[in-house]
Amino acid sequence: TQLLEQSPQFLSIQEGENLTVYCNSSSVFSSLQWYRQEPGEGPVLLVTVVTGGEVKKLKRLTFQFGDARKDSSLHITAAQPGDTGLYLCAHSGGGADGLTFGKGTHLIIQP
Amino acid sequence: NAGVTQTPKFQVLKTGQSMTLQCAQDMNHEYMSWYRQDPGMGLRLIHYSVGAGITDQGEVPNGYNVSRSTTEDFPLRLLSAAPSQTSVYFCASSTGTNTGELFFGEGSRLTVL
Numbered sequence: 179t180q181l182l183e184q185s186p187q188f189l190s191i192q193e194g195e196n197l198t199v200y201c202n203s204s205s206v207f208s209s210l211q212w213y214r215q216e217p218g219e220g221p222v223l224l225v226t227v228v229t230g231g232e233v234k235k236l237k238r239l240t241f242q243f244g245d246a247r248k249d250s251s252l253h254i255t256a257a258q259p260g261d262t263g264l265y266l267c268a269h270s271g272g273g274a275d276g277l278t279f280g281k282g283t284h285l286i287i288q289p
Numbered sequence: 290n291a292g293v294t295q296t297p298k299f300q301v302l303k304t305g306q307s308m309t310l311q312c313a314q315d316m317n318h319e320y321m322s323w324y325r326q327d328p329g330m331g332l333r334l335i336h337y338s339v340g341a342g343i344t345d346q347g348e349v350p351n352g353y354n355v356s357r358s359t360t361e362d363f364p365l366r367l368l369s370a371a372p373s374q375t376s377v378y379f380c381a382s383s384t385g386t387n388t389g390e391l392f393f394g395e396g397s398r399l400t401v402l
Contacts, residue, residue: 211390220293220379220393221332266332268391276322276347277391281331 181205182267182280190286194256199283201267202249208270210250211277212241215264224252257287291315295380295394302370302401310365310397312380318392320385321363322347323355325376326396332379338363339385370401 183202191197201210209228213221225234227243227250234241238261240253254261264284268277296311314321322337334347338357352374354366363382367374378397383389 213391218395220381220395221391222393223390226390276320276334276337278334279324279332281329 182269182278184265184267184280184283186283187281188284188286190288191257193258193287193289196253196255197257197285198251198253199265199285200249200251201280203269204248206247208247210243210247211268212250212252213266213268213279215266215282216262221264221266257285259287259289261285262287293380293382293392293394295378295397297397298395299398300400302367302399304371304401306370307366307368308370308399309367310378310380310399312363312365312394313361314363314380314382314392315361316382316392317360318382318384319360320389321357321380321382322391323353323363323365324379324381325349326379327376335365335378367399370399372401375399375401 185200211226212224214224215221225241230247231245232243238255242251264282266279266282268279270277293314319340323335324332326332333349335353336355338344341357341360344355344357357363380394381391383391
């Protein structure tokens with residue numbers, strides 16, 4: 179099982195600030211997914227990155243897949259209270275056995 | 290749009306009791322799975338199915354049984370509940386490809402006393 183290390187584990191910032199969270203591994207991934215989970219709900223897919231060096235933007239969220247496909251980052255610009263949640267990265271082992279998730283970054287944006 | 294529906298949302302059991310967590314999806318997805326989510330441990334795969342009649346074990350299968358008699362339904366059975374099974378359980382489905390999006394239910398919070 180390829181382990182995914184997410185950092186930081188917890189992050190609390192003020193509204194309007196920028197932030198970056200990370201997802202790292204020692205192994206190469208064919209693809210990586212980012213999910214956001216709000217309290218009392220299941221995770222929801224934000225983006226899938228496939229190509230090394232790929233950058234995808236989703237409004238104020240920017241996702242990057244490392245050139246070597248071993249790491250990924252999520253940058254949020256001008257964070258808003260609605261961005262509060264648990265951010266999870268996940269990868270597929272390539273077989274039929276589902277996604278392996280990192281432990282997540284708990285993000286709180288204070289008004 | 291129903292998506293993935295889990296029942297019940299909350300359940301309290303006594304040690305040794307059995308119960309079934311229900312999961313149904315209306316997206317005609319072949320792949321379905323069960324995860325448990327615990328503080329500090331993240332989401333861990335319990336069992337999964339790649340189609341009706343086919344199931345397999347994930348990372349933490351002990352104490353749980355599953356079956357897949359139809360494409361739509363994937364129930365998770367706890368045969369003899371233990372306090373270690375106190376957790377939030379999520380059912381998910383997808384098209385089954387390696388980059389396919391997982392669609393999750395809202396979760397079932399189980400407490401075993």
